[in-house]
Amino acid sequence: MSTELIYFALGAVINLVVALIIVRFIYYPVTQDKTYVFTFLAFSTVIYFVLSMMTSTTLSMGVGFGLFAIFSVLRYRTDEMPIREMTYLFIVIALPVMNSVMISDTGMPWLLVANGAIVALLFVLEKGWGFHFSGSKRVIYDRVELIGPAERDRLLADLSERTGLPVIRVDVRRIDLLHDTAELTIYYEEPKSSRIETLPRLVNKEA
Numbered sequence: 001m002s003t004e005l006i007y008f009a010l011g012a013v014i015n016l017v018v019a020l021i022i023v024r025f026i027y028y029p030v031t032q033d034k035t036y037v038f039t040f041l042a043f044s045t046v047i048y049f050v051l052s053m054m055t056s057t058t059l060s061m062g063v064g065f066g067l068f069a070i071f072s073v074l075r076y077r078t079d080e081m082p083i084r085e086m087t088y089l090f091i092v093i094a095l096p097v098m099n100s101v102m103i104s105d106t107g108m109p110w111l112l113v114a115n116g117a118i119v120a121l122l123f124v125l126e127k128g129w130g131f132h133f134s135g136s137k138r139v140i141y142d143r144v145e146l147i148g149p150a151e152r153d154r155l156l157a158d159l160s161e162r163t164g165l166p167v168i169r170v171d172v173r174r175i176d177l178l179h180d181t182a183e184l185t186i187y188y189e190e191p192k193s194s195r196i197e198t199l200p201r202l203v204n205k206e207a
Helices: 003-031 037-052 057-075 083-102 108-127 149-163
Strands: 134-141 167-176 181-189
Touching (some): 003 037, 003 083, 083 108, 134 149, 149 167, 149 181
Antiparallel strands (some): 167 181
C-alpha cells in the first residue's frame, strides 16, 4: 500500500472522527435538532474526498472555500438557515479543506493540533463557560396599549407570562394601528438546554 493512500485513508478517518465529535457530541446535545446532522456529516465527508483527489493545494483550497460561497448564496434562495447552523456549516466545510491539505508526514502534528483546537473551542463556547448569552425573537403582539415607556414593566411581565421566556428587554420594530398589533423583538435569558425555533404570534383578544 502506497504512502499516499495511507495518508489519504488516515486523513479521511481523522476528518470523519472530528466531524462526528463536533456534530454528535457538541452541536446535537445543545440543539436536540436532527435537521442538519445529515447535511453536516455528508458535506464534510464528500468535500474531503473531492479535495483530496486534487493535486494542487492552491486549487483545493480555492474550491473548498468556493463551495462555501456557493452554499452561502443558495441560503438566500431556500429556507433561511439560522446563524448557528451557518457557523457549523462553515466549520464542517473548512475542516476537510484543512485536513486534505495538511495530511502529510510533516503536516500531521499541525493537523492534529488544529483539529483539537477547533473541537476544544466549540466545546467551550457551547458550554458557555465565561460567557453570558441572551436570545432574541420577533413576535407579533396585540396589546399595543402596553407599548409606551410608562407601561414597560407590565409589557415585560405580560410577554414573559405569555411566551414562557424570561424576557429582559423589548424593542418595538413596527406598530400596525390598522390591525391593532405591533412587531416586537424580545430579548430573554437563553436556557442552556432548550432552543425556541418558532416565532410566537402573540395575538390574543382576551386582554
